Amino acid sequence: MAILISFDIDGTMEIGDPPGPVTLKMVKAARAKGIITGSCSDRPMSAQRAIWEEYGIEYDFVCYKHLLSDLKNQFEVGEYFHVGDRDDLDRKYAIRAGFGFFWPAEAAENPLLL
Amino acid sequence: MATGYAPPSMYRSQEGMGIWEHRGKVAAVGVGHSPTERRWDERPETSVGAWSIMALRNAIADAGVSPDQVDGLVIVPATTTGAFWPKDKPLPQDVINSFVQTDDPLDGIAKLSVEWLLKNMPELTNINYSVYAPVCMSNALNVAAQAVGDGLAHTVLVLKAWHNLEGRYYQGGQNAQESIAGTSAMTSLWGAPACYGTALQFAEYCRKYGKDHDMMTPFIINSRRNGLMFPEGYWAQHRPEELTAEDYQLARWIAKPANLFDNDIPIMCAASYLFTTAERAKDMKQKPVYILNHADSDAVPRGLTPTLEEVEAECALTGRKIYEGAGITVDDLSFENMYDGFTQFHQFHIEGLGYRGIELGEALDFYQTDISIEGPNPVSPSGGNIGSGRSRFWMHTDSIQQLQGRAGGRQITGVNAEIGVSGGPMPLGGNYTVWSATPD
Amino acid sequence: MKQGVIPDDLTAPFWSAANESKLVIQNCSQCDRLQHPPAADCGLCKSGDNLEWKEMSGTGRIYNYGVVHDCPIRLLQDDQPFNVAVIMLDDDPGIQMYSHLPGTPVDDVPVGSAVEVVFEESANGQKIPEWKVVK
Ligand SMILES: [Zn+2]
DSSP, rough: OOEEEEEEOTTTTSSSOOOOOOOHHHHHHHTTTOOEEEESSOOOOHHHHHHHHTTTTTOOOEGGGGGHHHHHHOOOOEEEEEEEEEEIIIHHHHHHTTOEEEEHHHHHTGGGOO | OOOBBBOOOSSOTTTTOOOTTTTTEEEEEEEEOOBBBBOOOOGGSSSOOOHHHHHHHHHHHHHHHGGGGEEEEEOOOOOOOSSSOHHHHHHHHHHHHTTTOOSSSTBBTOOOOOOHHHHHHHOOOOOOOOEOOOHHHHHHHHHHHHHHHHOOSEEEEEEEEEEESOOOOOOOOGGOOOOHHHHHHHHHHHHOOOTTHHOOOHHHHHHHOOOOOOGGGHHHHHHHHTTTTOSSSSSHHHHOOOOOHHHHTTOOEEEEEEGGSSSBBBBBBEEEEEEEOOOOOOSSOOOEEEEEEEEEOOOOSSSSSSSHHHHHHHHHHHHHHHHHHHOOGGGGOSSSEESSSSSSGHHHHHHHHTTTGGGGGGGHHHSSSOSSSSSOOOTTOOOOOHHOOBOOOOOHHHHHHHHHHHOOGOOOOSOOOOEEEEEEEEESSSEEEEESOOOO | OEEEEEEOOOTTTHHHHHHHOEEEEEEEETTTTEEEOSSOOOOTTTTTTTTTEEEOOOEEEEEEEESSSSOHHHHHHOSEEEEEEEEEEHHHHHHHHEEOTSSTTOOOOOOOOOOEEEEEOOSSEEEEEEEEOOO
């Protein structure tokens, strides 16, 4: 069953401001497993695309946090996850969209990203 | 030398005061900036004190004067973006030990005094006038212009610096508590974020004039574009991200109708300008930019938040004060650099000025025309806070540099830079300066 | 849930009236002028000598509103998004009060509609004036 994982950037990913524990290597590892990946951040969507392109990592989507549920219409998969560092934005919007949720440190130890 | 706040008599708050008595006799010459950062990394060399010294020294060098020629200081002692040093957090001793201290260990870290600056800038040997201005560079500029004009000092450094600490903006303190004191509860219990009042005025504006939020898009794109050409700015230095219509229009609401990009980003930075008499300015390194007038808005709303009616009346009054004291009309303005942090009051400011003949309710339509620096009607060529982060001083630096012909990539080209106006912050409560390439 | 309120010297009469389901607003008897939020002095004559508390009719109109999606107050964050309206009192439309408009759907606010005051319990039991649309 296919899986989708959405990554917040700032406070979550190593390239964020502030940096978080999720590395680009982990994102690549997830993609190698066939997981659908992309970002969901407060950064402008055009800037999110630019980040993935700058680091040479393919992505399936970029998104804003309050629009997470739109990903369910775009991608029909078995499980949806969001990784983020903010309770009031990341966790709340993930739960509201029916996504599973991981804090960045949890995600960094999850076998899906290793 | 004890430093106090500037007295009310230094501000030009009333209509009917006539032409400013020092019109064209005070000039800005030097500009100095620190770098920008999102938050302080707690190193001594990036503290708000260190960056203030850097900005001051840069302004001195830019003007081409020697430090002992400076005889006045006008600074804003408050440096917070909303972040305060937590009561239970140990003081950063290595930072404190890196500077000559005053009695207050947070001086130079989370606030700034004239005493601290003088102790740490021994080259400023001839300061015999110093004064504090509240809140903003806009306010300090008015005070400095008046001080030089009045002869209280002949060569003045004006300074505003900002610190931003780790943690999220305004999420701590009272906002995290189970109960709050009765007086602040009167207004804060309902959880309105900082942009709420402006968002409401914008909502009423849209209902009254039949406009909508998406019509702000060209202003946002233009502001960020201009800001990315501001080498001192936060976005230019750290995240050179343009904004697209999609980026803006789909962004999450903070307080609808204000979204994430209608708000500015809190940052750390410092800037300083060197003001002097028109006479002395002639011998300095940069082309003098003459001050034609300064104006102050001190209106207080009757209720909890200003109504659209109050905002429009005050902006119109401010516009009249600006023109009256400068002895100019709207037709003399080459550009406008009114404040934008929040985006949704910029239109009130420029409608109050009647910029390029726009009337009430017309600014958003005006935004749909060419408002770029290349066009005949440049809007916010500095890019403001949206273009470079929350400093509330980009507009002043840009105005000076436009008139000196050294605004670099932001230099307006569709119109000659001859006279400009900058100021803010709020429609009710702000300070404005009229700048000119020539003294008369 | 709203944060609790700890009445202070300036505002105690307002909060104790609210606990008795009464809305009182500060008034300067010299100027015959209401003011809110309350202050130590009258905003017009600048004197504190003639300030009193005056009971209001408890009716008003919705002047304007916004929808808060990102609120700094932790206790309110679970309720996001929520309406925050500005009510103008019928007794004096210059007097404004905030309201979450209990019972009114989010972002479906009838601007200009009549409202009446109700009293809602906060986190520490202190009652808070709130406003409901009159059907
Ligand atoms: Zn009175």
